[in-house]
Amino acid sequence: MTAAASSRPYHIIVFGASGFTGQFVVEELARCGAESPGGGSLKWAVAGRSRQRLEEVLKRAAGRLSMPELRTDIEIIVADVSIEESLAVMCQQGHVILNCVGPYRFYGEPVVKACIENGAHYIDICGEPQFLERMQLEYHDKASDRGVYVIGSCGFDSIPADLGVLYTRRQFKGTLTAVESFLTISSGPEGSSGHDATWQSAVYGFADGASLRQMRKKFGHKPLPALGAKAKKRGFVFFSKEIEQYAIPFMGSDPSVVKRTQRFLYEEEHQPPIQYSAYVGVGGLFSVVKLFCGGLLFWFLVKFNLGRKLLTTFPWIFSFGLFSKSGPTMKQIEDTCFSLTFFGDGYSEGADPSQGRPDSKICTQIVGAEPGYVATVSAMVQAAVTLLNELHSLPRRGGVFTPGAAFYKTGLIDRLQNHSIKFSVKNYQ
Numbered sequence: 001m002t003a004a005a006s007s008r009p010y011h012i013i014v015f016g017a018s019g020f021t022g023q024f025v026v027e028e029l030a031r032c033g034a035e036s037p038g039g040g041s042l043k044w045a046v047a048g049r050s051r052q053r054l055e056e057v058l059k060r061a062a063g064r065l066s067m068p069e070l071r072t073d074i075e076i077i078v079a080d081v082s083i084e085e086s087l088a089v090m091c092q093q094g095h096v097i098l099n100c101v102g103p104y105r106f107y108g109e110p111v112v113k114a115c116i117e118n119g120a121h122y123i124d125i126c127g128e129p130q131f132l133e134r135m136q137l138e139y140h141d142k143a144s145d146r147g148v149y150v151i152g153s154c155g156f157d158s159i160p161a162d163l164g165v166l167y168t169r170r171q172f173k174g175t176l177t178a179v180e181s182f183l184t185i186s187s188g189p190e191g192s193s194g195h196d197a198t199w200q201s202a203v204y205g206f207a208d209g210a211s212l213r214q215m216r217k218k219f220g221h222k223p224l225p226a227l228g229a230k231a232k233k234r235g236f237v238f239f240s241k242e243i244e245q246y247a248i249p250f251m252g253s254d255p256s257v258v259k260r261t262q263r264f265l266y267e268e269e270h271q272p273p274i275q276y277s278a279y280v281g282v283g284g285l286f287s288v289v290k291l292f293c294g295g296l297l298f299w300f301l302v303k304f305n306l307g308r309k310l311l312t313t314f315p316w317i318f319s320f321g322l323f324s325k326s327g328p329t330m331k332q333i334e335d336t337c338f339s340l341t342f343f344g345d346g347y348s349e350g351a352d353p354s355q356g357r358p359d360s361k362i363c364t365q366i367v368g369a370e371p372g373y374v375a376t377v378s379a380m381v382q383a384a385v386t387l388l389n390e391l392h393s394l395p396r397r398g399g400v401f402t403p404g405a406a407f408y409k410t411g412l413i414d415r416l417q418n419h420s421i422k423f424s425v426k427n428y429q
Contacts, residue, residue, distance in 0.1 A: 010045045010093055013120075015079060015111060016100035017046035017123045018053035020282040020327045021373060022127065025100055027061045028377040030070055032385065047077040048080035070119040072235075081107045081323045087114035092141055096384045099124040103201040105208075112139055114224045116148050121387055123382050125155030128201050129256040130212045136260070136400040137218060145217035151406045153257050154383040155376035160180050160340050160421065161254035162261050163413055165274060166421050168342045168364045175353050176362070177228035178275040182243045183250060185281075185371065188335025190419050192424040194326035194372055199315040202251075203219070207302045224263055228353035231275040237288055243281045250278035261404030268395065272353075294320055328373070336370040341426070363427040369420055383407065383414040 007091045015020040054076045054356040056375045062070040079090040103124040115122040240247040262273040301307030315323040345358040368375040390410040
């Protein structure tokens with residue numbers, strides 16, 4: 001860390017702390033600070049547009065956590081994405097900025113730019129491939145020149161998938177060549193729900209798929225080599241014997257983030273790339289029919305301005321209750337958990353991947369609490385703590401990285417294990 005950075009008053013600043021997810025990040029960071037020896041070695045602050053709303057967040061967190069000192073000891077910084085000077089002032093005060101202001105395609109770039117220009121490391125919980133990859137395309141060299149790390153997708157999108165593939169490789173005795181992951185989410189009697197901001201990101205992301213394909217051409221990447229037998233292709237909807245329910249391809253950022261990590265490890269560390277496919281369980285046949293009807297309506301509406309307006313104005317209706325402007329209730333959050341299971345194929349030690357089919361299999365699993373507002377904030381905060389404490393283990397001098405590329409030589413998985421995101425080997429053949 002530079003001499004200028006070492007004199008900064010705060011280790012971590014939560015930007016967008018009064019937003020729906022930001023409030024949970026504040027509580028998790030307060031718990032993390034309390035774990036520090038003496039409780040006071042982690043210095044942090046909150047930032048956002050409204051001082052009053054930030055005061056209310058700290059007051060609420062103080063009550064929920066029985067930490068009255070949060071109301072008086074945590075500094076408030078007023079900053080707005082539309083006011084460049086305010087972002088600069090914020091970034092000059094912190095080592096790491098946790099950006100919770102989304103959708104990132106609309107509000108993320110000014111924060112990335114301010115962090116790089118003012119020497120603060122940047123972490124977000126973005127699940128939008130267009131934003132993540134554009135930041136790498138346009139800001140990687142600038143961040144590297146300034147020694148700044150910009151690490152996107154450090155929430156449920158996509159730390160479990162990205163680090164899960166790395167964990168599976170480490171546990172495999174031989175050469176791992178292909179991995180499939182299956183996500184299942186379990187909820188209580190009230191079901192599960194997401195916040196409107198996540199829904200908006202999905203709407204605008206799917207609407208802009210063509211520009212993502214055009215942007216990817218600008219990287220000039222050659223296709224990654226496929227080591228060993230080519231991984232099998234699944235249908236759009238299929239019954240998965242692995243999780244005993246119907247499944248579909250996972251539409252989030254996990255596949256693109258994992259592929260970017262595999263490219264980094266292949267080009268920089270000369271590790272053979274792993275073929276990766278991601279799926280999500282959707283339940284029984286009735287759920288498949290409902291998903292098919294809802295998906296057709298979504299795909300039709302997302303193509304038009306009026307359709308997008310309807311989708312974003314009435315998320316509860318068009319998502320069949322999965323997203324709302326109020327977000328999930330605390331009861332829904334408490335009763336929800338996830339399981340992400342990885343099925344890997346590869347070649348045992350001494351076997352030649354260029355000869356024949358894979359002869360060895362492995363199954364690993366990551367389990368955790370509610371993904372959107374518990375696992376996400378835990379992953380984000382632990383990524384920040386890892387960056388602070390293990391900066392020497394991150395690659396190069398700086399740049400724009402995926403979580404797997406940034407943290408593959410660090411102890412982040414061990415930190416997550418200690419914060420309710422559990423990695424394990426289920427089976428090895």
